[in-house]
Amino acid sequence: MMRAIAQPLDGGMSSTAESEQGRLDYRPFLAALLVFAAYYFGAKIGFALTFQPHPVSVLWPPNSILLAALLLTPRRIWWVVLLAAFPAHLLAELQSHVPSTMVFCWFISNSCEALIGAGCVRYLIECPVRFDRLRNVGIFCFFAAFLGPFLSSFLDATFVVINHWGQGGYWEIWRLRFTSNVLAALTLAPLIVTWTAEGIAWLGKIRRQRFLEASLLLLGLLSVDTIVFYKLAPTAETTLLYLPLPFLIWAAVRFGSRGASAAVCTLTFLAIWSASHGYGPFFAKSAEENALSIQMFLIVMSVPLMLLAALIEERAKTETALRGREERISLAAESADLAFWTINFERNESWMSDNGRTIFGFAPDEPLSRELFLSRVHPEDRIAMDEAIERARAASQTFEVEYRLLRPDGEIRWLISRGRYLRDDRGEVSELIVVAIDVTAQFKANLQLRLQREEMAHMSRVSSMGELTASLAHELNQPLSAIVSNAAAGRRFLAQGSHDLKVFEELLADVAADARRAGDIIHGIRDFVRKREGTRRLVNLNEIIREVLRLLHSDLLGRATSVETQLTPNLPMVDADPVNVQQVLLNLLMNSLEAMQLKPAAKRRILISTRREADSSVVTSVRDYGGGLPEEDMDKVFTHFYSTKPNGMGMGLTIVRSIIEAHGGKLWAENVDEGARFFFTLPVTRKSETREVA
Amino acid sequence: MSKVNKLVCVVDDDQSVRRSLGRLLKSAGYAAEPFSSAEDYLAREIFEGSICLILDVHMPGLKGPGLQEALEKRGACEQIVFLTGHGNVPTATQAMKKGAVDFLTKPFDDEELILAVKRALERAEEQLRRRRERREARGRIGKLTPREFEVLRFVVMGLLNKQIAAELRTAEKTIKVHRGRVMQKLGVTSVPDLVRISQCAGVAPARHSA
Numbered sequence: 001m002m003r004a005i006a007q008p009l010d011g012g013m014s015s016t017a018e019s020e021q022g023r024l025d026y027r028p029f030l031a032a033l034l035v036f037a038a039y040y041f042g043a044k045i046g047f048a049l050t051f052q053p054h055p056v057s058v059l060w061p062p063n064s065i066l067l068a069a070l071l072l073t074p075r076r077i078w079w080v081v082l083l084a085a086f087p088a089h090l091l092a093e094l095q096s097h098v099p100s101t102m103v104f105c106w107f108i109s110n111s112c113e114a115l116i117g118a119g120c121v122r123y124l125i126e127c128p129v130r131f132d133r134l135r136n137v138g139i140f141c142f143f144a145a146f147l148g149p150f151l152s153s154f155l156d157a158t159f160v161v162i163n164h165w166g167q168g169g170y171w172e173i174w175r176l177r178f179t180s181n182v183l184a185a186l187t188l189a190p191l192i193v194t195w196t197a198e199g200i201a202w203l204g205k206i207r208r209q210r211f212l213e214a215s216l217l218l219l220g221l222l223s224v225d226t227i228v229f230y231k232l233a234p235t236a237e238t239t240l241l242y243l244p245l246p247f248l249i250w251a252a253v254r255f256g257s258r259g260a261s262a263a264v265c266t267l268t269f270l271a272i273w274s275a276s277h278g279y280g281p282f283f284a285k286s287a288e289e290n291a292l293s294i295q296m297f298l299i300v301m302s303v304p305l306m307l308l309a310a311l312i313e314e315r316a317k318t319e320t321a322l323r324g325r326e327e328r329i330s331l332a333a334e335s336a337d338l339a340f341w342t343i344n345f346e347r348n349e350s351w352m353s354d355n356g357r358t359i360f361g362f363a364p365d366e367p368l369s370r371e372l373f374l375s376r377v378h379p380e381d382r383i384a385m386d387e388a389i390e391r392a393r394a395a396s397q398t399f400e401v402e403y404r405l406l407r408p409d410g411e412i413r414w415l416i417s418r419g420r421y422l423r424d425d426r427g428e429v430s431e432l433i434v435v436a437i438d439v440t441a442q443f444k445a446n447l448q449l450r451l452q453r454e455e456m457a458h459m460s461r462v463s464s465m466g467e468l469t470a471s472l473a474h475e476l477n478q479p480l481s482a483i484v485s486n487a488a489a490g491r492r493f494l495a496q497g498s499h500d501l502k503v504f505e506e507l508l509a510d511v512a513a514d515a516r517r518a519g520d521i522i523h524g525i526r527d528f529v530r531k532r533e534g535t536r537r538l539v540n541l542n543e544i545i546r547e548v549l550r551l552l553h554s555d556l557l558g559r560a561t562s563v564e565t566q567l568t569p570n571l572p573m574v575d576a577d578p579v580n581v582q583q584v585l586l587n588l589l590m591n592s593l594e595a596m597q598l599k600p601a602a603k604r605r606i607l608i609s610t611r612r613e614a615d616s617s618v619v620t621s622v623r624d625y626g627g628g629l630p631e632e633d634m635d636k637v638f639t640h641f642y643s644t645k646p647n648g649m650g651m652g653l654t655i656v657r658s659i660i661e662a663h664g665g666k667l668w669a670e671n672v673d674e675g676a677r678f679f680f681t682l683p684v685t686r687k688s689e690t691r692e693v694a
Numbered sequence: 695m696s697k698v699n700k701l702v703c704v705v706d707d708d709q710s711v712r713r714s715l716g717r718l719l720k721s722a723g724y725a726a727e728p729f730s731s732a733e734d735y736l737a738r739e740i741f742e743g744s745i746c747l748i749l750d751v752h753m754p755g756l757k758g759p760g761l762q763e764a765l766e767k768r769g770a771c772e773q774i775v776f777l778t779g780h781g782n783v784p785t786a787t788q789a790m791k792k793g794a795v796d797f798l799t800k801p802f803d804d805e806e807l808i809l810a811v812k813r814a815l816e817r818a819e820e821q822l823r824r825r826r827e828r829r830e831a832r833g834r835i836g837k838l839t840p841r842e843f844e845v846l847r848f849v850v851m852g853l854l855n856k857q858i859a860a861e862l863r864t865a866e867k868t869i870k871v872h873r874g875r876v877m878q879k880l881g882v883t884s885v886p887d888l889v890r891i892s893q894c895a896g897v898a899p900a901r902h903s904a
Contacts, residue, residue: 145807477719477779481800485714488804507717514710 031069032084035459039085039459042188043092048659049272058272058291062089063110064184067144068192070118071129075651077626078118081504082111098165105159113152113181115187117144122609130256131190132313137306144189149181176288179295186302187268190261214255219264221247225270229280241297250302252309256316260309264302271298330354339415339436343370346430357416359438361407378404378412380562389419402439404557410602412560421609443606447558475521479514486511517651538573539581539617541610541682548585549608559593560601565610574618580659581682588622588657588678595626603674617665617681628671656680699743700815703731705755705761706750706777711800715748715807722808724815732756736764744818745771746795746811751778752786759785762792771821773814777802824894831895834880842879850887850892851899 042061051058062085069081086107093103118521121129125136129130155199157174168176196345206214224244244267275294282294300686330353333340339356343349350368357364360376379384381403384673392399419434486507493503549556549563589606597606608622653667660667665681702724704715719726726745729735733756735747747765751758758776767774776789779870786797795817796810827859838846848858855873857865882888892899 137807309699477800478711481777482708482710482714484801485711485804485807489721492718492804496721503717508712510710514714517710571880592852 010173028080031073031077032080033071035066035081035084036088037174038069039088040092043088044625047092048270049276058183058276058294058366059268059420060177060180060184060187061111062190063149063181064094065192066114067117067148067185068108068189068200069123070114071189071193072143072197074234075122078079078115085111100165102159102163102165105163106482108640109152109156109159112155120144120147129381130309131191131194131306132317134307134310134314137257137310140190141186141303141306145182145185149178153178153181153660163362166176176291179292179299183268183295183298186299187261190257190306191265192293193513194258194261208675213257215255217247217254217259217263218266221251221266222270225267229271229274229282231279241355245301248305249308252305253312255309257306257309260305264298264305267301267316268298274343283599310533324517333435335437339438340565341373341436343373343432343434344430345370345432355438358403359413359436360408361411361586376405376407378406380404380447386422389432392419393421393432394424412601413438413440415439440545476518479521482514483518486514536575536577539576539652540573541569541571541581542571544578544581545585545608545610545620548582551582552586552589555593559597559604560566561593561596561604561606563606563608566607568611571610571618572616572684573611575661575685576663578683580663584656584659584680585622586655588627588680591653591678592622592626595624599626616684618684619679621679623672623675623677625675628676629669629673631671695797698701699822700724700819701741701743702726702733702736702748702811702815703772704748705732705735705746705753705758706751707753711750711777711798712876713731718804718807721813722811724811732758732761732764734894735761736838740770745773745837746814746817746818748807748811749774749776751776751789758861759789762789762794771818771825773805773821775810777816780798802833827894828896830900831880831891832890835895835897836838837879842872842876845869846888846892847897847899849873850889 038044042065046057046060046062047200049059064239066081066085069085070078073081078181078198089107089110093106094100098106111569120260121140124139124143129136129140131137131140153174156177157170160173161170200689204286222245228240228243248260248263248267251259256264271280271282271294274280275290282297285293292415321489333353334340334355336354337359339353339359341350341352341356348369350370350373352362352368353366354361360373362368362372362376366372385401385403387399388399397448398418400416400418402414402416405415407413415436417434417436419432421429422433424430424432463658469575488509491675493500517519536590545565547565549565593604596606603625608621609623610618610620613619657667660680660682663684667680669678699739702719703710704712704726706715706728707710707730709730712730716726716728726748729738731753732749735849736756736844747761749758749761753829757765758778761773765774773892774789774794776794778797778799792832795814796806798807798810822842835843835846845858845864848861853861856865859869864868877883880888880891
C-alpha cells in the first residue's frame, strides 16, 4: 500500500519539475528515470493483483501511470516519457514470459490509450491539469478514463487475437482490458496528478489539526475496509459494501480531490488485494465475474466522489475569491470613507460594511433591515429616499440620492448614495447594492458658500428690508444732523444778535433741502412697496409658500430647522403681488429662524399653515418655537425701530405690515406655547375688483 | 508763531453736513475749513497751530479711523472729534483709546459738539505749548558744557553742593561756580524752576554712584 502511494509521488514530482519548461537539462532524464521506475513497479503491482488461477488483472496501473506522466509533462517531452516507459514495459512483460511481439504490441496499445486520454484532456483543459473543477473532472472521466481505454481496447484485443495469445474471444478480451483500464485511470491517475502537481512543499504547511484529522480518516477507512473486504464471508450481505462510503465522503468534503483520490485508491487496493487473496464479498463467483463486479463497484464509487470533491473545491475557491473581493472592497470603502450595503428583498436582510455602520451609527453586530435603515434617514428625507429606491426598483435603474442621516446621537450627516439592483436567475429584482459617501464636510463648506451667495442674491432682495433699513438709517442721519446743526447755528446767530439775512436765507434753504432729502429717503420705502402694484395677479398662497420654502431650503438645512406645512387644499386665489407676498413670508420666516438660532436643533421647528376664513379672506400663519415675543411689547412689534434682535434695526415688520395693508390685509402676532405665531390675511377678491385694492 | 493759531477742520463726505457744521462752528466763533475726504485733508500743508478735526467715521476711501492712524504716524497734534451715522461700540472704543476727544452720533446736540471742539482745541493748545516749552528748554540746555550738564543732573536730584563735589571728586567751590553758570544760562533764579525746565526738556536725573 505504502509503496503504491510512494512510487507515483516520486515519479510525478520530477514530472512537475519538467513542466517548468525544462530549464535544466537533467530534468527530462530525471523524469524518464522516474517514469521508468514507476511504470515497472506499476506493472509488478498489476501482476500481483490478478485473480488466481485465471491471469486476469483487475487493475492495470502502468497505463494510468503513463497517462498521469503525460498529463503532468509538457507536450514537447512526451517522447522522452514514452521512450522511458518502453524499457520498463519490456522488462516487466518479458519476466512474465510473454512473447516479444505481444509485448511490443501491448506497448503500442498502452501508449495509444495514454496519448488519446492525455491529448484530449490537455487540449480541453488549460495547463496545468487540476481536479478542482467540475468541468475538468468531467473531461477527465470521459476522455481519459473512458474514451482512451475504449478505443485502445479495440487495438489491444486485435493484437491479442492476431498473435493468438489469449484464450478468450475478441470481445471478452476487449471487455476485460477496458474495465481494468477504466478503473486504473479513474483511481491512479487522479491520485498521481493531485498529489504531485504542486510538488511536496504544501506538505510542510499542513497544520497539526489537519494532519490528525487525515490520520483519523485513514485509520477509520482502513478499519472499515478491512472489516468489509477481509473479515466478511463471501456470502455476507453486500449492503455492507456501503460502509466505507461515509469515510470516502469525509475525505472528499474535507480534503478535496487529493483526499478523495487517496481514499479511493486505498479502497481500491484493499478491495482488489483481499479479493485476489480469497477474502471478502468479491470471492463468490468465477474469477472474471469477481473481477467485473469489483471493478464496477469501484468505478461507481470513484466517479461521483471525484465530482463531489471537485465541486467542493470549486466552491471553496469561489468563496475565497469572494471573500478576497469583499475584503478589497471593504478596504477601498474604508479608505474612501464609503459605506457599502446590500438589501435582500426576498429575505428582508441587509448587510453593511463596518465603515457604513460607523457612518450610520449602527452597532457592529446589530441586525439590519430596510426599515431600520430608513429609520436612520432624516424624517424629512425618508419619503424621498424610499421613493427613489422604489422608483429605481420598478425601472431597474441605477439611482442616486442626496439625503441626510439623523443618527441616534442627534448628529446630522449628509450622504450621497448610489445604488443598483441585482436580478436573480428568473430576472426578478432580488437585491439592492448601495454605496454611500459621507459628504457632510463638503456639504457644510458648500452650504457656507451657498449661504453667502444667496445672502447676496435672494436674501438681500427681500430682506432688502434688512439691508435697506440699515442703509436707510445711515442715509437719514445725514440730512437730519445737517438740519439739527443748521438750526442750532441759526439760534446761536440770533442769540448773538446777528441779523445777516443772507446767512439766514442760505441756512433755511439748506434746512429745507435736507428735509426734502430725508423725505425722499422715507418715500423710498413706500415706493419699494408701491412700485410693484402693477404686477398684481391672482395667486395661490400655497404655491407661494412652497416656492418660498424652496428658496429657503439651504438656509433651513444650514440652520438645522425643520418646517411643517398644514396647507388647506383648494384655497381660493388672492389678488396680490407674488413677489411682495414672498417678501412677507421670507421676512417672517427669517425672523423665526433668527428667534430660534439659540435653541437646540431638535427644537427648531416652524409650522406654516393656511386656511380660509369666513369673511372671504385667506389666513396664513407662521409659528415658531423661539420663545415668543415679550408680552409687554406685543403692540410695539410692528412699529418702527422696534427690535428684539441684538442687531436688528426694527424695520422688517414695519415693511411687512405696509405690504399687507397695501393689499387690504391684516398682520398680527400672538404668543403660543414656546414661541410666537404671526398671522396675515389677504382678502379673496372678485376679479373685477382687483385693480384698486391698495 | 503764525497769526491764526487755532483751526477747526471738518472732514465729511456729505456736503450738507459740511456746510451746516461750518455754520454751526462759525456761530460759536470758530473758523472751519471743510474737506470732503480724508485724502484731501492729508494733502493740506501742515498747520502749525492747534487743530481740532471733526471727522466722519464712514467715508468713501480712507475712513475716519484710518486718517487718525495716518496722522498719528505723521506726529501731528490734531485733536479729533469723531462723528458717525450710527453708533458702533468697538469703533468708538478704538478711537477713544487712540486719543480721540469725543465720539458723537449723528444727529448730535450742538452744545455737545461745541463743547467737544472747545476741549479739543484746549488740548491741542496745551500740547502745542508743552512742545514749544520743551523745544525752548532743550535749546537752552544745549548751551551747557558737559560738566555743567552733569552738575545740573545732580542739582535736579536734590543734592547739595558738597555732595555733588564729592560725587564729581572736586571742590565744593567749583561746583558753586558751575551751578551759577547753569542758572544763568537757563535763565532761572530758583531750584524749582531749574527742575521744571529740566523735566520739560526730558533731562534724566543723574544716578547715584554711591
